Amino acid sequence: MSRKRMPGESRKNSILQAARRVFSQRGFEAAKTLDIARAAGVSEALVYRHFPSKLALYRAVLRALIREQDEMNARLGVQNQTCQGLVTALKAYFTFLITPDPAEKEAQQNFRLLLASLAGDGNYALLIYRRAQRIIGPTIQAALLDGRAKGDIQGESLAFENTSMFIEHVGIMMSAVSALPSGGTLYAEQGDALVRQAVWFCCRGIGMTDQAIATYFQS
Incomplete structure (x- = not known):
């Protein structure tokens, strides 16, 4: 099954959103990069092209979470x-x-x-x-x-x-x-x-x- 091509930044954001869902459901240890790739609709190799390791991806998710939490608190x-x-x-x-x-x-x-x-x-x-x-x-x-x-x-x-x-x-x-x-x-x-x-x-x-x-x- 062919995957739709997306711009680099869009692919990266898609991977981050998929990673957040998988990490929230399974935790860091149980989450697999292959599952994250499938959830994002990309290859596992592409995940590693944007993030060198699962830990790097997890840290990117946490940075986004902290930023959004601060923005939400400022608003609500x-x-x-x-x-x-x-x-x-x-x-x-x-x-x-x-x-x-x-x-x-x-x-x-x-x-x-x-x-x-x-x-x-x-x-x-x-x-x-x-x-x-x-x-x-x-x-x-x-x-x-x-x-x-x-x-x-x-x-x-x-x-x-x-x-x-x-x-x-x-x-x-x-x-x-x-x-x-x-x-x-x-x-x-x-x-x-x-x-x-x-x-x-x-x-x-x-x-x-x-x-x-x-x-x-x-x-």
Whole structure:
């Protein structure tokens, strides 16, 4: 079976995307360059022409991952260390997951790769989650403390590390469900209405008052 010829940079990007899928599913040790080549639709020799070893390819995947994670945090992360900042970030996060821009299909797939990793050896997911906690953890902690001091958050305190992970769990599953052929029909609402309910669900879990949520969601 003949393969379509692609420009050099396109082939390299195709190999990187295929490698990310294979590494996330099988881990570094179990992943084979032949499997990556097949997933990319190229020969194994061509993989080695662009990347001298499996380790070099893995490091290239991690560099791309780190760059994309930083870009995502700049766009969807908590920019204001208050409850208003939390609500604004959650609104942007769930909008991105539930009503995606077709141009960002690749970024959407990154969330589902986390599920593939968790079903495999988990190393890919652990790297993402641990790095995310180091980057955004202090900001979320500051926002939660500020909200409690102002009375926007009440009730039992939750560990800030757990807070961010619980929200991530909701988001990643909603992303996976929304990607199903009939995913939207599994929820009672769709679009903006579903985003609103997801934000309220998470904010109530944090202990944020209904008044604070309503105020900041509209701002």
